[in-house]
Every structure is written in C-alpha cells, then in structure tokens.
Amino acid sequence: MALTAVIRVPSRALLRPWARLRDAALGWIEPAGGGGVEVSAQRFASQKVLVEPDPAAGVAVMKFKNPPVNSLSLELLTELVISLEKLENDKTVRGVVLTSDCPGIFSAGLDLTEMCGRNPAHYAEYWKAVQEMWLRLYLSNLVLVAAINGASPAGGCLIALTCDYRVMADNPKYCIGLNETLLGIVAPFWFKDNLVNTIGHRASERALQLGLLFPPTEALQVGMVDKVVPKDQVQSTALSVLAQWMAIPDHARQLTKNMMRKPTADRLLKQRDADIQNFVSFISRDSIQKSLQMYLEKLKQKKG
Numbered sequence: 273m274a275l276t277a278v279i280r281v282p283s284r285a286l287l288r289p290w291a292r293l294r295d296a297a298l299g300w301i302e303p304a305g306g307g308g309v310e311v312s313a314q315r316f317a318s319q320k321v322l323v324e325p326d327p328a329a330g331v332a333v334m335k336f337k338n339p340p341v342n343s344l345s346l347e348l349l350t351e352l353v354i355s356l357e358k359l360e361n362d363k364t365v366r367g368v369v370l371t372s373d374c375p376g377i378f379s380a381g382l383d384l385t386e387m388c389g390r391n392p393a394h395y396a397e398y399w400k401a402v403q404e405m406w407l408r409l410y411l412s413n414l415v416l417v418a419a420i421n422g423a424s425p426a427g428g429c430l431i432a433l434t435c436d437y438r439v440m441a442d443n444p445k446y447c448i449g450l451n452e453t454l455l456g457i458v459a460p461f462w463f464k465d466n467l468v469n470t471i472g473h474r475a476s477e478r479a480l481q482l483g484l485l486f487p488p489t490e491a492l493q494v495g496m497v498d499k500v501v502p503k504d505q506v507q508s509t510a511l512s513v514l515a516q517w518m519a520i521p522d523h524a525r526q527l528t529k530n531m532m533r534k535p536t537a538d539r540l541l542k543q544r545d546a547d548i549q550n551f552v553s554f555i556s557r558d559s560i561q562k563s564l565q566m567y568l569e570k571l572k573q574k575k576g
C-alpha cells in the first residue's frame with residue numbers, strides 16, 4: 273500500500289531511525305519551517321501493521337501482523353499509532369476495521385518480553401507507548417470497528433474495547449477479557465475505566481477480580497462484544513456495521529463520541545507521568561518479575 277504523507281522531522285533525529293519513527297508516531301515533530309528534513313512516510317513501509325484502504329468506500333482495514341500471537345511489542349504499538357495517525361489525516365477515510373492477520377489470534381495483549389528482565393528506562397518507554405496507543409484509539413475521530421477473529425486477552429481486549437463496535441468470531445476457543453489478575457498483575461485504572469464504560473460497574477468488578485476470559489457467547493451476553501458471527505463473516509459484518517455508523521454526519525457523531533469519552537481519557541492525560549512511574553515501580557518488583565517469568569514459562573511448557 274502506498275502511503276505518501278509528508279512528515280517534518282528534526283534533522284538530528286535522522287541519525288537514529290528508531291527515534292525518528294517513534295517521534296513521528298507520537299507527534300514529537302518539529303513545526304513546519306522548524307529546520308527539519310522532509311521525509312516521506314512511504315519510506316517506513318509498515319511490517320507489523322497492514323493497512324488496506326478502500327477510498328471509494330471511505331474505509332480501511334488495519335491488520336495486526338506480529339506472528340505468532342500479535343503480542344503488542346513496542347514496534348507494533350509504534351506502527352499502530354503511525355498507521356492510525358496517517359488514516360486520521362487522510363480525508364478519504366472515515367472508518368477503520370481493526371483485525372488480525374494471525375490465524376486464530378486477535379492479539380495476545382501486551383508483549384510480556386517487554387515487561388520482563390528489562391531496565392526501568394525500557395519499562396517507562398514501553399508504558400508510554402501503551403498509553404499512547406490507548407489514547408489515540410480511544411479518542412479517534414474515525415469510526416473504529418473491531419473484527420475479533422481470534423483470542424483477545426488483556427491488551428488485545430483493550431484494543432477491542434477502544435472501538436465503537438465489536439464483532440467476534442463464534443469459535444468457543446476464542447476468548448476475550450482483561451485477565452491481568454491471572455498473571456498476578458493489576459489492570460491499570462484506565463483499562464478498568466474503559467471496561468466499566470462498556471459493560472458496567474458490577475460486571476467489570478467480577479470480570480476484573482476473577483480475570484475472566486469470556487468465550488464469544490458469554491462476551492455477547494455481558495456486552496463485551498456487540499455481535500457474534502461465523503468466522504468467515506467477521507470482516508464483512510464489521511464493514512457493514514462501519515457503513516451504518518458512517519451514515520451519521522461525521523461532525524455530530526465525532527462531537528458525541530468526544531463528549532462520551534473525553535472525561536475518561538482526561539483522567540489518564542492528567543496523570544500520565546505518575547501512571548508511568550507507578551507502572552515502572554510495580555513491574556520492577558522482584559515478586560512481579562517472578563510471576564511474569566513463571567507465566568511465560570507456563571506458556572512455553574504448554575507446547576512440550
């Protein structure tokens with residue numbers, strides 16, 4: 273896919289390709305005329321996020337492609353934010369379907385290897401990227417529909433929860449939920465807020481404490497997803513739903529979405545740095561590191 277947006281980046285950043293990618297993704301770019309160098313975003317062909325635009329329909333399909341399980345690595349998060357920003361700036365696109373290119377997995381959630389055995393600076397950088405992903409998706413002006421074509425635990429569920437509508441494949445092996453407590457960790461307040469806004473307080477309290485992973489029919493009952501369809505109809509159903517939502521005038525829908533969501537997003541925006549510090553000190557604890565290591569080991573042993 274050809275993406276031709278032009279971004280101005282500080283010339284010093286050209287020395288560090290990774291920083292350049294991230295800076296562009298996170299909006300840390302010099303204002304026009306600020307002495308930067310023009311680079312075409314086309315040069316950073318995305319590998320972890322595939323975007324298939326359909327300008328005639330005014331939509332795009334965004335597919336996560338980070339095999340084997342679409343874990344949300346720093347790289348994937350960065351590409352996701354870049355891709356979303358490009359779509360937000362593309363006047364021909366009004367709605368996006370978020371789905372997976374990995375068979376049977378929507379996303380395994382946050383990448384445990386980014387949260388295990390690294391240093392505090394890495395944890396801080398990673399958490400900032402997780403926050404950024406959530407804020408951008410949750411406050412997106414686009415209509416976002418999740419086509420959940422596989423398992424969707426924890427951070428995978430969070431991505432789906434940021435969308436305006438969720439369609440899930442009817443395979444009972446595909447589960448969705450915020451299962452953090454099962455790993456011995458705690459879902460941050462903004463994960464919790466997003467869940468409460470979707471399924472209500474009591475259902476969230478139960479789901480979060482027990483780390484429940486819901487199969488599709490139960491997810492539908494509790495309101496975590498809006499529609500369950502056969503696997504081969506997930507994307508087409510998501511596109512139909514997108515068309516219905518896009519029949520509403522953008523400005524009215526966008527202002528309404530913002531009115532509903534801004535107070536929740538503001539809670540994080542007001543304390544981003546404190547939230548990062550909290551994450552870094554929590555995840556750096558020996559006991560938490562041990563829990564995560566054991567969980568990773570369990571995942572690996574499952575195979576053998």
Ligand SMILES: CC/C=C\CC/C=C/CC(=O)SCCNC(=O)CCNC(=O)[C@H](O)C(C)(C)COP(=O)(O)OP(=O)(O)OC[C@H]1O[C@@H](n2cnc3c(N)ncnc32)[C@H](O)[C@@H]1OP(=O)(O)O
Nearest residue numbers: 343380381382383384385423425426427457551554571572
């Ligand atoms: C103050 C706040 C503090 C903390 C908040 C932190 C918040 C965290 C939110 C999260 O998202 S934590 C991540 C939670 N995710 C999970 O619990 C999912 C774990 N994975 C699975 O349950 C399964 O892998 C699956 C159902 C997604 C897929 O099953 P299957 O197809 O059988 O694949 P495998 O289990 O064999 O996995 C293949 C491969 O991938 C590795 N892997 C799986 N999940 C992750 C992950 N989240 N991060 C990194 N790596 C993951 C797994 O270890 C296998 O690796 P191999 O090297 O053995 O191939």
